[in-house]
Amino acid sequence: MSERALLRRIRVWLVVFIVCLVLSGLTAFPLVTELRLAEDLLTSSASPFPEHFPALTEWITRVRSGLDEADANYPFVLYGTDWLAFAHLVIAVAFYGPYRDPVRNIWVIEFGMIACAGIIPLALICGPIRDIPFWWTVIDMSFGVFGVIPLLVVHRMIKRLEAVTATA
Numbered sequence: 001m002s003e004r005a006l007l008r009r010i011r012v013w014l015v016v017f018i019v020c021l022v023l024s025g026l027t028a029f030p031l032v033t034e035l036r037l038a039e040d041l042l043t044s045s046a047s048p049f050p051e052h053f054p055a056l057t058e059w060i061t062r063v064r065s066g067l068d069e070a071d072a073n074y075p076f077v078l079y080g081t082d083w084l085a086f087a088h089l090v091i092a093v094a095f096y097g098p099y100r101d102p103v104r105n106i107w108v109i110e111f112g113m114i115a116c117a118g119i120i121p122l123a124l125i126c127g128p129i130r131d132i133p134f135w136w137t138v139i140d141m142s143f144g145v146f147g148v149i150p151l152l153v154v155h156r157m158i159k160r161l162e163a164v165t166a167t168a
Contacts, residue, residue, distance in 0.1 A: 006161045043057060109155050116151065
């Protein structure tokens with residue numbers, strides 16, 4: 001594969017990863033509204049979820065109730081999710097470095113892979129402390145598993161690009 005084609009593929013993967021980070025960040029801002037909508041969808045008369053997934057429906061209702069109470073009485077608690085959203089956006093910006101110069105900025109990819117790996121112990125430690133159901137902890141851990149896949153692909157391609165440019 002040519003250097004130009006490899007660089008193009010790296011950039012496509014990075015754009016997808018950046019877009020996912022940005023979307024993930026943006027969805028952390030309107031949590032109260034999102035949970036109200038999710039609960040409405042799950043509990044509507046046409047929804048199969050209450051019958052087939054009662055634990056999910058109960059969990060979403062519990063989370064929505066907690067967010068409503070925090071929003072009404074302790075809105076400063078939700079400020080933490082604003083910072084979570086901001087962190088996603090800032091991390092997305094960091095991946096512009098590898099987009100511009102992948103070989104020189106491979107460390108950002110490696111940082112991202114370490115962060116993805118860190119999701120698993122964080123979820124396993126903090127999930128039980130925060131009374132998160134184990135099945136939800138598994139969902140949280142999946143973000144690390146699925147997040148690392150494009151980074152591993154990009155890392156491998158950057159190493160190939162480095163080898164191609166070293167021989168050129």
